[in-house]
Amino acid sequence: MKQTVVLYPVAAVGHVVPMAELAKVFLSHGFIVTMVIAPPPLESSDPDASQIEQIAAANPSISFHVLPPIIPAHDDFAGSPKDPILLVLEMPRQYKDKLESFLRSIPRQRLHSLVIDVFCADAIDVAAKLGVPVYTFFPMGASSLAVVTQLPTLLAGRQTGLEELGDTPLEFLGVPPMPASHLMAELLGHPEEELYETMASIFERGTDSRGVLVNTLESLESRAVHALRDPLCVPGKVLPPVYCVGPLVRGSQRNGEKTERRHECLTWLDAQPERSVVFLCFGSTGTFSADQIKEIAIGLDKSGQRFLWVVQAPGNVNDSKSLLEKPCEPDLDAILPEGFLERTKDRGLVVKSWAPQVDVLNNPATGAFVTHCGWNSTMEGVMAGVPMLCWPLYAEQKMNKVFMTEDMGVAAEMEGHRTGFIKAEEVETKIRLVMESKEGRELQARVVARKKEAEAALEVGGSSHAAFVQFLSNVKSLGEQLVQ
Template identity: 50%
Template sequence: MEKKTVVLYPGVGVGHLAPMLELAKAFLRHGAAVDVAVALVEPPPPVQDPGFSAAVAGAKASNTSVAIHVLPSSPPLPASGLGSDDDGEHVDLLVRMFRFLRAMNAPLRDFLRSLPHVQALVLDMFCGDALDVAAELGLPAYFFFATGAAGLAVFLGLPGMRASMDTGFRELGDAVLSFPGAPPFKASELPEGIADDGEACKAMLRMAARMPEARGILINTFESLEPRAVRALRDGLCVPGRPTPPVYCVGPLVSEGGEKEHESLRWLDAQPDRSVVFLSFGSMGTFPKKQLEEIAIGLENSGQRFLWVVRSPRGAGDRSGEPDDNLDALLPAGFLERTKDTGLVVMSWAPQVDVLRHRAAGAFVTHCGWNSTLEGVAAGLPLLCWPLYAEQTMNKVWIVEEMELGVEMKRSHDEDVVKAEAVEAKVRWVMESDGGRVLRERVAAARDRAAEAVAEGGSSHAGFVEFLKDLETSKGMVNVRVHG
């Protein structure tokens, strides 16, 4: 008999594709527990993105047991609905993304109808509109929430809190917000799209309000990392007035790495154990030249070894969008020469998982994207938190205040920049002080708990098995190959 298929739908962008691909691998690891095939179907990027095409090609080449499909493009959206093309307009990009994903419902429906046996649909957190497709085809739908349990607790609670307010979140400024399961944080630390109270906010609140419609929610975390948030979710405290679907902690789902030839790894091979500070800010993490110079001065003055991934500031590349690879032009004069014995700067990309797990890595300066956060925790490195956009500032609060696995790189009060003195001081503190030693011990213990969670008999292994049992009892259509 032909296997039934679980279809994973990760939404837009490499940052959503990567964790969903790790979820696909988790299905394969548990193959003996459930006899299903896994298909990952990705919407095409709404704008031309060579990085996306390369990521999909790489995913197909390295994961031959997972069927990976890219949907055909939907009809173009009206120009008036696309928002600004300014890279700095993150809120407009959110609006465009939600409209695009809604328009992709028709291609997704056609794809699902083309498959002989579909058991269930697993959706990215931003793909709530695809619940309509699942309902139309009679398929059970689950969400995969690729950030943490505290983030989910807040996300589920936002619609109710906003409905109880007479004003938008932005007007609250630094007022403290409290959600069951999450540490208190400032309203100003909410993602920009939610604080704005505009169309992006309405779209995100609508996604959050629809999430409890799912049969279950998988979370890329492990129970001992966020016990308070997991308890609040399971006790039904985060969705007032209606039931919360079952939540399954299945993380940390992080890449196994496997890069061997990159120059950064060869350089790390020559460094002492736990001696190198690694700085990397994600696929969209760029800084203006002034901030790059402050980081460089701080690293040089700290005297610590460092490996730094630098992306060109917006507008620094040529008209084709290719980055300016002239590091001498981006960094202080003579910096690369003066630090050649203690540091390495690489342009645009390094094999992050392999770097973090290298014996020479000693600390991680990160933008606090959840994928990077889990990779740092799983590698046992203290986190120096430098959030840039989206939910990263909230992640910083969880990391620093709740998990106590990192410290914050604070901006200067009088300007939107982290000064060289602050970079130097935090790097020295983590690498040299007694407080840094205690932090490293806590992170090492968290690393061990992360490994235990995904091992057979661990909490996340058990959570995935529980999810698979529910999947087996779900009433997915045996055959959705219909026409009309």
């Protein structure tokens, strides 16, 4: 009798994508997989909603179940004075009863485990009530996990927020010194602010499950993984096992994902020399001011390098409301410098809003990746063996920049991101560094070595495969204890 694994991510594409890849690992081990999703608030304008539908359509072997919507919650969301991010973080708590009803619909002997997103920590209570083994999925890296796990101890007793510390380095086991300003913005506020309290509580509860599955490979973040296994990591608390089961990265569109036609940018890439193109892409919500977009264009123009640039309409990435709204299509003639498209037409391609990132990164023509340092993008860059230039924008991306440049050795930093504006000269200089210099060639070699490590980790007998097998063994033992 096949057992069912229930996966419970937050309804954000950056969380659903790696969870869908985790589902494929479960499927390969003979499980039935159901992904349960609480309806995102403001569905009509939420840019993630349609993308999640596309992910479901592209993965017919995974059963997707949307919980019945709590209508008043949607009304409250639309008119609430609260920060939208806070309201999103509170959603899983409101859906606890709905989740419980769904889990009860599956015969207990067939229910293998519940794997929850770290931001769905309230579901731990539901699993405990039903006697179901519950595990946390951490869609970021082990280094980020090490930081947020140790943060409550650092903050205990503080009367003021960390924001006042500026770039003062903070010391955490397992990671390089971390400027306070690089923590997630939600964790910098005053300890008594509701958004801060909610975020801190979520991360503290995230390790209250039976174990944590992390989207990384152990050799890439070995310092952080060892710290998480150190009894001194969080004084007075025994952390659960950490299983490094990644990188969990989407395959190319030609490998199982449904597409009506191949994107035009891939045809253009096919005609470019090997490792000659700089790919600039900042995620679905990575927006810049009109002035910053022009500055990027000037830098690209002066660099003389071939480029593929995904451009979003101008916006404010620090406005949490804008992150939850469907972006409009950019007017390239209006936002790019006059004559830019004409001057660069023989060596550059500008794409509006979206490109198939995994396919682009794995195209032989791609030689560098200017990225916002989202963890999914970081893993995709590593798996493609493409050196990266870090331009972090929000969430944990500034933390990732530190790990990528100082620990993993897979990236260089775009200077100026801390001030919120990077000049054309820096764009030109760093692109030339990666594409033309000895330092760039050394960076390239390190990333290719990391790619080989990642591929080996995912093979049968590799570290990530072995970690997943160990996880299944531990769930089996735990399940037998719970049944007794």
